[in-house]
Amino acid sequence: MTPPLASGGCAVRPASTRADAGTPRSQTKRCRLSASDRAAGRLRAWVATQLAGWGLEHLRDDLTLIAAELAANAVRHAGSAADVRLTLRSGGPRGPYVRLEVVDAGPGFDVAAVTATWQDEEMLLGCRGRGLLLVAGVSSRWGCGRIARGHRVWAEVACTA
Secondary structure, eight states: OOOOOTTSSOEEEEEEEEOOTTSOOEEEEEEEEOSSTTHHHHHHHHHHHHHHHTTOGGGHHHHHHHHHHHHHHIIIIIOSOEEEEEEEEOOSTTOSEEEEEEEESSOOOOHHHHHHGGGOHHHHHSSSSOHHHHHHHHSSEEEEEEETTEEEEEEEEEOOO
C-alpha cells in the first residue's frame, strides 16, 4: 500500500497498463486517500488531473462528482483512509469507459435498503443521504460489495462525447 501524503492528499502510485491477448486495453491509476475532511476535494482534483492526462476532460464533471461522493462516504461512514483506483478501459462489449473504485475499511451498507430510501420524499427533501442517488444518476453503472479488507464502491462512466 502507498502511504498517504503528509498533507493528507492522494499519494500516487505508478500507473499500470494491461493488454492481454483478446482482452481490452486498460490503464489504471491508483492513490491512497487519507481520512480527512478535505478528502473529497483532494480526490476531485486528482481525478480531474488523471482525466486530463487521458484527454477525457468531457467526463470531468460526472467523475469528480462521483469521486467527491464516494470519498465523503468513506470518511463519514468508515472513518478510514481509502484506496482509490481509476481505470480507463478502451474496449469490450460496453465500449470504452472509466471506472472509479473506492475501498475503505468500513462495514459497507445494504444496497436494497439504501435504494429503497430513494422513494422516500422526506429523505429526498432532506440535507443528507442523496450521495449514492447522485452517483447512480450520473454513472452508467455502479455497485458495491464486501471484500477481504473492507468495502468497495465503484461507478463507471461511458466515454461517449
